[in-house]
Amino acid sequence: MPFAREGHWVLAGLLALALGIGAFVSWLVSIPVWIALLLAAFVFRQPPRSVEAAPLDILSPIDGRIHSVAEANDPIRGRTSRRITLRQNPFGPYIVYAPVEGRLEDVAGTWSVALLIQTDEGDEVVMEFVRSRSLRYLHCHVSAGERLRQGGICGFGGFGRTLHLYIPLSSRIEGVVAGKVRAGQTLARLAPHEVGIQ
Numbered sequence: 001m002p003f004a005r006e007g008h009w010v011l012a013g014l015l016a017l018a019l020g021i022g023a024f025v026s027w028l029v030s031i032p033v034w035i036a037l038l039l040a041a042f043v044f045r046q047p048p049r050s051v052e053a054a055p056l057d058i059l060s061p062i063d064g065r066i067h068s069v070a071e072a073n074d075p076i077r078g079r080t081s082r083r084i085t086l087r088q089n090p091f092g093p094y095i096v097y098a099p100v101e102g103r104l105e106d107v108a109g110t111w112s113v114a115l116l117i118q119t120d121e122g123d124e125v126v127m128e129f130v131r132s133r134s135l136r137y138l139h140c141h142v143s144a145g146e147r148l149r150q151g152g153i154c155g156f157g158g159f160g161r162t163l164h165l166y167i168p169l170s171s172r173i174e175g176v177v178a179g180k181v182r183a184g185q186t187l188a189r190l191a192p193h194e195v196g197i198q
Contacts, residue, residue: 004095006139006156007044014040043158046095049184051151055120058167058188059099059151060181061127064088067162069173074126074166075114076106081126081166084175084187094158097183099165100125100190101150104142113138117148123190126166129157151184 003011014037021030051059064086072083088094102119114128129138138157148154157163170191175181 002046002048003041003044004046004156007040010040011037011044043092043094045093046153047093049097049151049182051097051184053101053150054186055101055150056190056192057100057150057186058125058165058171058190059097060086060175060183060185060187061097061099061154061165062086062088062095062157062161062163063093063181063183064163065180066175066177066187069175069177071169072164072166075112075128076108076116076126077124080169082169082171082173082188084165084167084173086163086165086181088158088161088163090160092158093183094156094161095153095183096129096155096157096163098148098150098152098154099127099187100148102148104144104146104148107140107142107144113140115140115142115154119190121190121193123168126164128164128166130162130164 018030018033067085067087069084074081100117100119102117105118106116108114112128112130114126117125140155142154167188171188173188175187
């Protein structure tokens with residue numbers, strides 16, 4: 001199983017430390033370090049997610065549960081949107097995936113981190129991570145102007161984080177409130193755009 005890139009140095013360091021203590025001190029003494037290595041491998045695990053291209057689908061960015069669906073103003077445009085609130089599984093995995101394919105237009109926020117993504121069809125989706133005073137690490141892999149692949153990895157966030165998805169009011173919700181979701185699972189579908197007749 002692959003691991004999140006945030007954990008590569010942590011895992012390598014713990015492995016080297018465990019081997020060093022075992023070789024030069026005692027394998028018995030190295031047991032706590034091996035346990036720490038196993039815990040780190042659990043935290044930084046990156047299970048494979050297979051996503052089929054579906055331009056109008058909005059995918060769940062995280063593993064967790066749908067907490068609520070309501071109307072709210074998105075934190076970047078300030079427009080009224082349909083907000084899907086997700087609660088991350090506190091036991092992970094903590095990889096964050098792109099809900100749609102498109103261009104990252106903006107990254108903003110102080111008490112939260114919001115990503116504005118414009119799809120190839122011209123729709124805008126805002127993904128907002130809620131910050132906390134507790135230890136909830138968040139690392140974003142992408143910057144404004146970059147292109148996101150639907151279902152592609154775009155960050156690492158834990159532990160038990162709340163995430164809001166702001167989508168157009170015309171979108172059709174596919175998930176069920178309180179229902180469990182896996183990263184890459186369809187949460188909603190964007191309304192198709194009408195093509196003008198020439």
